[in-house]
Amino acid sequence: MTFINYVAREINCKLVYYGPGLGGKTTNLQHIYQITNPENKGKMISLATETERTLFFDFLPIDLGQIRGFSMRFHLYTVPGQVFYDASRKLILKGVDGVVFVADSQEERLDANLESLSNLNLNLKEQGFDLNKIPYVLQLNKRDLPNALPAERLKKLLLVKGEPVYEAVAPKGVGVLETLKAAARQVLVELRKSA
Amino acid sequence: MNASNIVLYEAEYQRLKSILVKTQRELGIDLILLIDRDGHQIASEGPAQDIDLTALSSLAAANLAATDGLARLVGEPEFSILYHQGKHRNIHISDVSRRYCLVLVFDEKVSLGLVRLRVKHTTAYLEEVFKLFARKTETKKNAAVPSNSPSPFDFTDEDIDKLFGR
Numbered sequence: 001m002t003f004i005n006y007v008a009r010e011i012n013c014k015l016v017y018y019g020p021g022l023g024g025k026t027t028n029l030q031h032i033y034q035i036t037n038p039e040n041k042g043k044m045i046s047l048a049t050e051t052e053r054t055l056f057f058d059f060l061p062i063d064l065g066q067i068r069g070f071s072m073r074f075h076l077y078t079v080p081g082q083v084f085y086d087a088s089r090k091l092i093l094k095g096v097d098g099v100v101f102v103a104d105s106q107e108e109r110l111d112a113n114l115e116s117l118s119n120l121n122l123n124l125k126e127q128g129f130d131l132n133k134i135p136y137v138l139q140l141n142k143r144d145l146p147n148a149l150p151a152e153r154l155k156k157l158l159l160v161k162g163e164p165v166y167e168a169v170a171p172k173g174v175g176v177l178e179t180l181k182a183a184a185r186q187v188l189v190e191l192r193k194s195a
Numbered sequence: 196m197n198a199s200n201i202v203l204y205e206a207e208y209q210r211l212k213s214i215l216v217k218t219q220r221e222l223g224i225d226l227i228l229l230i231d232r233d234g235h236q237i238a239s240e241g242p243a244q245d246i247d248l249t250a251l252s253s254l255a256a257a258n259l260a261a262t263d264g265l266a267r268l269v270g271e272p273e274f275s276i277l278y279h280q281g282k283h284r285n286i287h288i289s290d291v292s293r294r295y296c297l298v299l300v301f302d303e304k305v306s307l308g309l310v311r312l313r314v315k316h317t318t319a320y321l322e323e324v325f326k327l328f329a330r331k332t333e334t335k336k337n338a339a340v341p342s343n344s345p346s347p348f349d350f351t352d353e354d355i356d357k358l359f360g361r
């Protein structure tokens with residue numbers, strides 16, 4: 001849910017990066033952190049295991065700039081991908097304004113993508129959201145790997161509703177900002193509609 | 196406006212802030228912080244300038260959400276208070292109206308019993324303010340934005356494009 005602060009002149013939105021484990025969600029946030037000016041970002045917090053797998057979430061607050069004198073602040077979260085962390089994922093989806101689904105393009109991860117997508121649909125419903133209505137962007141990540149499925153094939157299988165799709169290589173930053181921008185745009189357009 | 200969005204105006208902020216100021220002074224604590232359950236900061240007071248409030252807000256909200264999850268697992272409707280004791284600093288996190296959350300940071304010189312008691316009172320005051328303003332917003336339904344503040348929502352698609360152009 002959006003927090004509109006007329007006192008600090010800020011609009012605060014929550015964007016969640018969802019998807020199968022090891023798909024590149026944390027890497028997306030790391031890249032955004034690297035390319036954002038220090039004055040426009042807060043500390044990046046990663047609640048991870050010893051082996052650097054996301055345990056609870058990653059959190060990165062960024063300021064995208066001003067519109068009409070209001071700072072547009074986005075709180076970016078990732079969820080842990082592994083199936084058994086479902087309880088944590090539900091918590092992170094509370095009050096979400098938009099979702100980025102980071103799909104792993106590798107052939108052997110197809111089932112994991114599909115499972116995660118249906119898990120997203122279920123968990124959103126549980127929080128009172130509808131995947132068909134919420135701001136949503138699909139990212140096809142790991143396009144650089146030789147075992148990546150053709151993008152057209154992935155789109156056929158993973159597209160939910162004609163959402164924007166971006167091909168990405170997250171560690172190189174390819175497609176990362178475009179994905180964020182498309183998601184932020186949808187959130188803001190939605191906000192304008194409801195205002 | 197989406198019914199679940201939280202909107203904070205100056206008058207409401209001043210009321211909330213004065214409650215926090217009073218609590219902070221009376222207890223002599225390092226920090227008192229009011230946030231929503233999604234981890235957005237609303238107001239704070241206290242001399243602890245070393246603490247990253249954005250990070251604290253997000254982690255406290257997540258902590259409370261996780262604790263709620265734990266409560267449900269063992270058949271409790273909620274655990275409404277969380278307390279973490281450190282060597283020098285302690286953190287007290289508690290629910291306000293199921294929608295907000297209060298975070299207090301204090302050192303070993305402050306008594307936990309006193310903190311608990313004061314938090315009860317402070318929570319009651321805060322809830323009153325939230326109730327009052329919820330009622331006000333309802334009566335003004337179509338006038339959610341006061342005429343003296345420009346709406347931040349009449350932006351164009353070009354305005355959005357410019358966001359990333361810096």
Ligand SMILES: Nc1nc2c(ncn2[C@@H]2O[C@H](COP(=O)(O)OP(=O)(O)O)[C@@H](O)[C@H]2O)c(=O)[nH]1
Pocket residue numbers: 019020021022023024025026027028054078081102141142143144145168169170171
């Ligand atoms: N080759 C390649 N590796 C990637 C890409 N994106 C992420 N990775 C790697 O995949 C691993 C898991 O990424 P991570 O961001 O932790 O996944 P998460 O579980 O979704 O957060 C890391 O070793 C990343 O460096 C990509 O586009 N191409």
Ligand SMILES: [Mg+2]
Pocket residue numbers: 025026027053054078079080
């Ligand atoms: Mg991760």
